[in-house]
Amino acid sequence: MPIYEYEAIHPAKGCKRCSRRFEVIQGLSDSPITQCPDCGRPVRKVISWCRAAVVETSEEALRVEQKIAEYEKEGMWSHAAELADKHSEKIKDQGLKLRALEDYKKAGYDADKMEKYASTDND
Numbered sequence: 477m478p479i480y481e482y483e484a485i486h487p488a489k490g491c492k493r494c495s496r497r498f499e500v501i502q503g504l505s506d507s508p509i510t511q512c513p514d515c516g517r518p519v520r521k522v523i524s525w526c527r528a529a530v531v532e533t534s535e536e537a538l539r540v541e542q543k544i545a546e547y548e549k550e551g552m553w554s555h556a557a558e559l560a561d562k563h564s565e566k567i568k569d570q571g572l573k574l575r576a577l578e579d580y581k582k583a584g585y586d587a588d589k590m591e592k593y594a595s596t597d598n599d
């Protein structure tokens with residue numbers, strides 16, 4: 477479920493929770509809250525730069541994903557692997573990491589060495 481950030485409209489009058497920004501976990505269909513859950517004072521939703529960044533990343537991820545698929549289609553396994561590997565580091569995506577491994581294997585890299593490499597990174 478997404479996390480939304482709120483702040484009090486008058487932070488100086490807020491309680492412990494709403495005197496600074498606080499986060500609320502809400503379903504997508506829930507309407508935004510207008511009052512602090514603790515003290516009932518008016519709050520407003522904060523437009524979060526952090527969320528905007530997430531969207532950007534997923535768009536970038538989509539482009540990278542397409543590029544990887546392209547390389548795979550053309551049998552350019554080491555290219556696909558390198559790109560998937562690099563990107564999986566960046567976005568911390570273990571699925572993509574495994575995909576990179578598969579591509580490394582297809583490219584003829586030492587699979588055992590690669591698996592070890594992946595597992596050390598999988599904390």
Ligand SMILES: [Zn+2]
Nearest residue numbers: 491494512515
């Ligand atoms: Zn409050």
